[in-house]
Amino acid sequence: MPEPVIQDLASLAGLCEQLRDRPWIALDTEFMRTRTYYARLCLVQTATPDVIACIDTLVLPDFEALLDVVYSPSVLKVIHSARQDLEVFADIRGAPPAPVFDTQIAASLCGYDDQIGYGALVESITGHKLPKLHTRADWEARPLPPEQLHYAEDDVRYLRDVYQFLAQKLESLGRSAWLTEECAMLTDPGLYRNDxxxxxxxxxxxxxxxxxxxxxxxxxxxxxxxxxxxxxxxxxxxxxxxxxxxxxxxxxxxxxxxxxxxxxxxxxxxxxxxxxxxxxxxxxxMTPARLWDEPRRLDRRQQTLYEQLQARARAVAAELKISSTLLAPRRELVKLIAGDMSGTLARGWRRRVIGEELLQMCASQPGSATVS
Structure with missing residues (x-):
């Protein structure tokens, strides 16, 4: 049977008292947005090593106490494929919570598929096969059936073991700082402003x-x-x-x-x-103007350079046992060829691992844009 759902302020306050001093919490959300611009947050699931709870945000008069925990800068939020969850919170408070440990990104930095799903990751790490029920459930309906709540709990139940495994693996590979950089980009408030x-x-x-x-x-x-x-x-x-x-x-x-x-x-x-x-x-x-950038097309010389950069990126990715599209996506390689230094290969861990070398390859080409 699932744990009792948090549906009153007193129970929420008690839960938040347990959560607020933890170094990390596993977190997931269930929301609906098929008929609205803004997502309607229906349920929040959270877990620590000794707590699992579902918070019914539709029934509660408010859940500010929970948001205070989620937005605490001293609490690491462990989320799988966090972008949509962060967007839901950003709609509520104007910016996403931080810091975040995205287990999908962490897994990709450890050699798993770039877009590995939660179920596949749980099975690979813990051996537990999650049922695929309720993936299209109506989370606005009340009361929520026990089996649906159990499904919701599973979204954070195994996330705890996944997080601890991946955190240790990243540390052993010397890539913890890589994930910190990736998640810092993910929690940039600018990503969630729909101007x-x-x-x-x-x-x-x-x-x-x-x-x-x-x-x-x-x-x-x-x-x-x-x-x-x-x-x-x-x-x-x-x-x-x-x-x-x-x-x-x-x-x-x-x-x-x-x-x-x-x-x-x-x-x-x-x-x-x-x-x-x-x-x-x-x-x-208004004065007519071209507001859209034309798609970047490579000439013959640039295409040859692109193939050289791509081959080198694939070789380095193979050495690191990660995807070459994670390390150096096509769009980032094209930016380097154009002398555009705004991409991820020109900064951070990618520049240290391969970007500097690729920049030198670009600079050595006749007629290339100056990059530094």
């Missing part, structure tokens, strides 16, 4: 539009982001990407013309036609 003015970056089709349409699309993307946030609706429920692109190209000036665009004739034109047309006018009033 409407930067929302156009989500629309990959934008680079194919002429400059005048790009400025309109930028305004339409900002409008959609504002509206989705204000209405707490998924972006696609406000307007689909393809509809925004088509609207930017057509630049309709009346509600009737807007309604004739595929994907804009329903809720968008009925609810927000005035706002959409105003966004179009703002975009048209």
């Amino acid at each position: 409407p003015e930067a929302a156009f970056h989500r629309l990959r089709q934008g680079h194919a539009l002429p400059p005048a349409a790009q400025t309109v699309l930028c305004e339409l993307a900002a409008w959609r982001e504002h509206t989705a946030q204000r209405s707490n609706l998924p972006r696609a429920w406000v307007a689909a990407d393809a509809a925004l692109v088509e609207t930017a190209l057509a630049a309709p000036q009346t509600p009737e013309a807007l309604g004739r665009i595929d994907g804009m004739g329903g809720a968008p034109s009925h609810k927000w036609s005035g706002e959409i047309l105003e966004a179009i006018r703002r975009g048209q009033a």
Whole structure:
């Protein structure tokens, strides 16, 4: 049987008293966001070596005491594939909690597959095979069935052993600092800011539009982001990407013309036609500009250099027994070839392990960009 669920403030206070002085806690969340912009946090699971608890965040009047523990800088949060969990917390408090130990990233630095799932990792390390039930459960329904709660507890029950194993292995490999760097990037608050003015970056089709349409699309993307946030609706429920692109190209000036665009004739034109047309006018009033970076294409010389860098990265990755795509992804190699020093190969542990060597390979090529 699962442990009793924390559903009142007194029980939550007692649990937090047990958690707040621990050096680390295993952590997981269950949330729903199929019909909303912001995730609705339904359950938080946490564990220490001697505690396992599920906190019902839907029933509790508030769970600030738990958030205070989660956001304590002295408590390491152990999470598997932490990005979505951190985003949920960032929506609540404006920034993700830190520090974090992401067991999926830790596993990849220890030689496991880059995107290894929790179940596969648990089985590999502990020998326990987790059932695949409840992966698409409705976590908003109450009461939660006992078997569903037991499934939720398992998400942190075995995370404790996985963490201790991986932490020891990283230490023995001399890679603990690598994980610290990776998780510091993962907990950068900038990753979780959905700034409407930067929302156009989500629309990959934008680079194919002429400059005048790009400025309109930028305004339409900002409008959609504002509206989705204000209405707490998924972006696609406000307007689909393809509809925004088509609207930017057509630049309709009346509600009737807007309604004739595929994907804009329903809720968008009925609810927000005035706002959409105003966004179009703002975009048209701006100086046309190319806002999307053109996809980087390698010429013959650069392609040859890329293949040399990739071969060296694969050799070093094989020596380290980690994935070459983890060590030196294609996009990072292309940045080096272009002289772009903003990538991960130009700093941190990757620069020490292989980046410096790759930079020298780039610098030795005739006509290459200067890098340092």
